[in-house]
Amino acid sequence: MPTNNFVESSFWNFDTLFQPQQHPARDSHDTFFLKVPEVTQSLPENYLEHVKTIHEVGGHESIGYGYDWKREEAEKNLLRTHTTAVSSRMLYALAQGKFSPKKYFSIDRVFRNEAVDRTHLAEFHQIEGLICDRGLTLGDLMGVLNEFFQRLGMKKLRFKPAYNPYTEPSMEIFSYFDMFNKWVEVGNSGMIRPEVLRPMGMPKDVSVIAWGLSLERPTMILYGIDNIRDLFGHKVDLKMIESNPICRLGRQV
Amino acid sequence: MSFQFIKLLYVSLNYRYDLLCLEGLARALRIFKCIEPVPEFQVSKVPPASMIKIQVKPKTSMIRPFVVCAVLRGVALDQARYNSFIDLQDKLHQNLCRRRTLVAIGTHDLDTLEGPFTYEALPPSEIKFVPLKETKEFTAEDLMEKYKADLKLKKFLHILEGSPVHPVIFDSKRRVLSWPPIINGAHSAITLDTRNIFIECTATDLTKAKIVLNTMVTMFSEYCTNKFEVEPVEVISANGLSAVYPDLTCRKMEVSLSYISSALGVTLGVSEVTGLLNRMQLPATKGDNIEGSDPTISVQVPPTRSDVLHPCDVMEDVGIGYGFNNIKQTTPKCVTQGRLLPLNEFSDSLRAEVAMAGFTEVVTWILGSFEENFDMVKRNSEKQKAVVVGNPRTSEFEVVRTSLLPGMLKTLGHNKDHPRPVKLFELSDVVILDPKKDVGARNERHLTALYCNANSGFEVIHGLVDRIMQVVGVKAVSVGDNTGYFIQPSEEPVFFPGRQANIICKGSQIGTFGIVHPEVLQNFLIPDPCSILEINIESLH
Numbered sequence: 125m126p127t128n129n130f131v132e133s134s135f136w137n138f139d140t141l142f143q144p145q146q147h148p149a150r151d152s153h154d155t156f157f158l159k160v161p162e163v164t165q166s167l168p169e170n171y172l173e174h175v176k177t178i179h180e181v182g183g184h185e186s187i188g189y190g191y192d193w194k195r196e197e198a199e200k201n202l203l204r205t206h207t208t209a210v211s212s213r214m215l216y217a218l219a220q221g222k223f224s225p226k227k228y229f230s231i232d233r234v235f236r237n238e239a240v241d242r243t244h245l246a247e248f249h250q251i252e253g254l255i256c257d258r259g260l261t262l263g264d265l266m267g268v269l270n271e272f273f274q275r276l277g278m279k280k281l282r283f284k285p286a287y288n289p290y291t292e293p294s295m296e297i298f299s300y301f302d303m304f305n306k307w308v309e310v311g312n313s314g315m316i317r318p319e320v321l322r323p324m325g326m327p328k329d330v331s332v333i334a335w336g337l338s339l340e341r342p343t344m345i346l347y348g349i350d351n352i353r354d355l356f357g358h359k360v361d362l363k364m365i366e367s368n369p370i371c372r373l374g375r376q377v
Numbered sequence: 378m379s380f381q382f383i384k385l386l387y388v389s390l391n392y393r394y395d396l397l398c399l400e401g402l403a404r405a406l407r408i409f410k411c412i413e414p415v416p417e418f419q420v421s422k423v424p425p426a427s428m429i430k431i432q433v434k435p436k437t438s439m440i441r442p443f444v445v446c447a448v449l450r451g452v453a454l455d456q457a458r459y460n461s462f463i464d465l466q467d468k469l470h471q472n473l474c475r476r477r478t479l480v481a482i483g484t485h486d487l488d489t490l491e492g493p494f495t496y497e498a499l500p501p502s503e504i505k506f507v508p509l510k511e512t513k514e515f516t517a518e519d520l521m522e523k524y525k526a527d528l529k530l531k532k533f534l535h536i537l538e539g540s541p542v543h544p545v546i547f548d549s550k551r552r553v554l555s556w557p558p559i560i561n562g563a564h565s566a567i568t569l570d571t572r573n574i575f576i577e578c579t580a581t582d583l584t585k586a587k588i589v590l591n592t593m594v595t596m597f598s599e600y601c602t603n604k605f606e607v608e609p610v611e612v613i614s615a616n617g618l619s620a621v622y623p624d625l626t627c628r629k630m631e632v633s634l635s636y637i638s639s640a641l642g643v644t645l646g647v648s649e650v651t652g653l654l655n656r657m658q659l660p661a662t663k664g665d666n667i668e669g670s671d672p673t674i675s676v677q678v679p680p681t682r683s684d685v686l687h688p689c690d691v692m693e694d695v696g697i698g699y700g701f702n703n704i705k706q707t708t709p710k711c712v713t714q715g716r717l718l719p720l721n722e723f724s725d726s727l728r729a730e731v732a733m734a735g736f737t738e739v740v741t742w743i744l745g746s747f748e749e750n751f752d753m754v755k756r757n758s759e760k761q762k763a764v765v766v767g768n769p770r771t772s773e774f775e776v777v778r779t780s781l782l783p784g785m786l787k788t789l790g791h792n793k794d795h796p797r798p799v800k801l802f803e804l805s806d807v808v809i810l811d812p813k814k815d816v817g818a819r820n821e822r823h824l825t826a827l828y829c830n831a832n833s834g835f836e837v838i839h840g841l842v843d844r845i846m847q848v849v850g851v852k853a854v855s856v857g858d859n860t861g862y863f864i865q866p867s868e869e870p871v872f873f874p875g876r877q878a879n880i881i882c883k884g885s886q887i888g889t890f891g892i893v894h895p896e897v898l899q900n901f902l903i904p905d906p907c908s909i910l911e912i913n914i915e916s917l918h
Contacts, residue, residue, distance in 0.1 A: 165817050
């Protein structure tokens with residue numbers, strides 16, 4: 125997916141993903157809002173009306189959120205908080221033509237206006253995958269995740285219920301790490317909600333299964349790095365970069 | 378199965394308001410384990426004439442238009458229950474109520490008051506009462522000033538700041554119940570001896586006010602004399618229309634069985650599904666559908682489940698009850714062709730080439746300060762090309778980079794002790810304002826490479842420029858020829874005068890390189906000379 129756009133509108137980053145305008149994540153203390161350019165110049169007007177409706181009164185078998193949706197909120201520009209904003213654009217583009225199954229992925233940077241510490245950064249990378257087809261199931265999602273994480277050297281997975289505004293069901297993905305002797309969260313996944321897909325014009329029988337994980341966290345676990353700044357940013361440990369062996373994750377027997 | 382359910386509790390703060398307090402949690406677990414049935418909440422049958430009333434006055438629409446109320450009769454409180462009651466209000470205030478901006482909850486000892494009540498908006502100087510924790514009277518005006526020093530309450534003052542009128546609830550004897558959203562009156566404070574509780578929720582969002590009220594009463598009506606029964610209150614709005622709260626009616630939903638089965642990927646029968654849903658607090662029975670057609674499930678969505686918006690929410694609960702880890706894992710049947718985005722493929726190939734030339738890759742921050750990005754590299758005039766952050770916590774997050782150069786110099790500055798020569802590169806995005814894009818800005822893929830040693834290594838960086846152009850397949854031509862690339866002297870303040878050049882490729886300037894100016898080196902605390910290049914690789918792609 126073409127993720128080379130860090131600047132995004134609240135519309136694509138939140139509203140199209142059925143995240144209500146009063147949601148805590150849209151608070152100024154979680155998101156970097158922009159002073160320049162402050163507002164987005166254009167939005168797809170027809171689609172915007174459908175998004176407004178689904179938030180305000182529902183539709184497509186949903187009762188919606190029951191609040192007054194404001195255009196000015198959607199127009200606010202920000203530094204994207206997740207690459208799911210791009211996934212939303214891609215799904216919308218897919219829904220405009222004749223449907224055919226698709227698999228998408230992206231690996232790129234996102235921005236969170238949170239307090240920074242040893243394991244938390246204001247900017248980090250997300251990995252995202254989506255599969256769009258008729259008749260996909262939750263069983264399919266778990267099967268794909270097993271395959272995917274095996275390639276990263278994680279063979280034992282468990283799934284727990286979770287929450288995202290744009291997926292239902294949602295599952296947190298846990299992998300068992302022998303070195304820690306415990307289950308560690310390695311990602312998030314789910315089936316995209318109809319309230320996201322139907323206003324785009326996606327056919328009713330099309331499902332989208334999606335998953336995401338951060339790049340930094342598994343890297344720190346798998347390489348045994350305590351402080352993410354040794355790898356990323358200007359305080360990088362050049363010696364570590366130069367002496368690190370070639371990556372053979374998932375290929376070891 | 379229960380392990381999975383308990384995990385759900387940790388994420389419940391976001392949308393399962395019925396699991397925020399111990400009462401709700403314990404009840405959910407007992408129902409899941411089939412020890413207890415799903416409660417049937419009732420609104421007591423009170424004749425309209427004797428129903429407690431609250432009249433809303435017109436001016437409230439200026440500041441906080443909505444109010445919803447309910448009564449809990451004959452409650453028995455002990456210290457634990459009292460703490461839980463207060464705790465739930467705090468939690469709701471924190472999340473769903475968005476720190477009281479959307480909804481504020483007030484709870485009162487009904488026996489200290491006399492209805493009918495009024496919900497009004499008055500100038501702050503005209504609101505006079507003894508607030509909680511105080512013994513003497515204050516006006517709202519006084520309190521706005523006094524609470525600026527109160528760690529907890531000062532956070533809510535902004536909601537009323539500057540408004541000519543403040544919300545206030547009175548009883549028939551003009552006693553103040555509360556001054557929302559700041560604080561309640563001391564007169565009606567709840568104690569362990571309170572038997573009848575009056576709950577009022579004032580709000581700017583009516584839907585959320587109803588959810589908050591429902592959450593409060595469904596959780597604590599288990600302590601009423603008539604368990605799970607709530608007494609209604611009539612709210613008469615300014616235009617004379619009246620509504621009775623709380624609205625505890627269940628919403629009926631018909632969900633197709635095949636939808637549930639096909640979405641989860643398991644074959645389930647009607648009784649299996651209804652059994653699971655009942656344990657998840659979604660009372661369900663066999664649907665009333667025509668013989669022979671797709672069977673449906675009738676779900677009565679209780680007032681505790683405001684999170685159920687669509688059949689997919691019902692489907693998820695079936696999945697949770699069944700246990701996600703019990704679902705057979707399969708593979709999607711679709712066959713698709715995969716490929717990399719051309720720009721990304723190109724970037725990866727170019728990274729490999731630069732690394733093979735002996736340069737080490739680094740990845741640096743996209744956000745930075747104005748000082749580092751412009752002042753320290755003598756590029757003050759470039760500031761207007763940049764994307765600026767409106768709410769940075771510190772100067773480190775002020776502006777989005779328009780060039781990779783400052784980040785590279787900063788990295789070198791932090792690795793002063795690294796053996797010489799230091800050869801670094803970064804291939805990543807910068808952001809430039811662009812009125813042609815819908816959002817008003819675009820990413821641009823750049824490559825920067827740096828050489829630092831006892832000597833400046835200008836020829837090494839120049840050599841890298843030639844090597845890059847060679848692997849990209851652009852031939853070197855003489856000055857002015859637009860079929861290939863040539864270099865031309867430049868005059869950028871960041872570089873040493875006379876030791877810098879622009880790279881012109883097929884008629885446009887695509888990059889620059891040169892020896893870094895000593896002043897710039899000093900700004901970044903770099904003790905040795907260095908040369909650097911920066912190229913916009915999108916123009917090569």
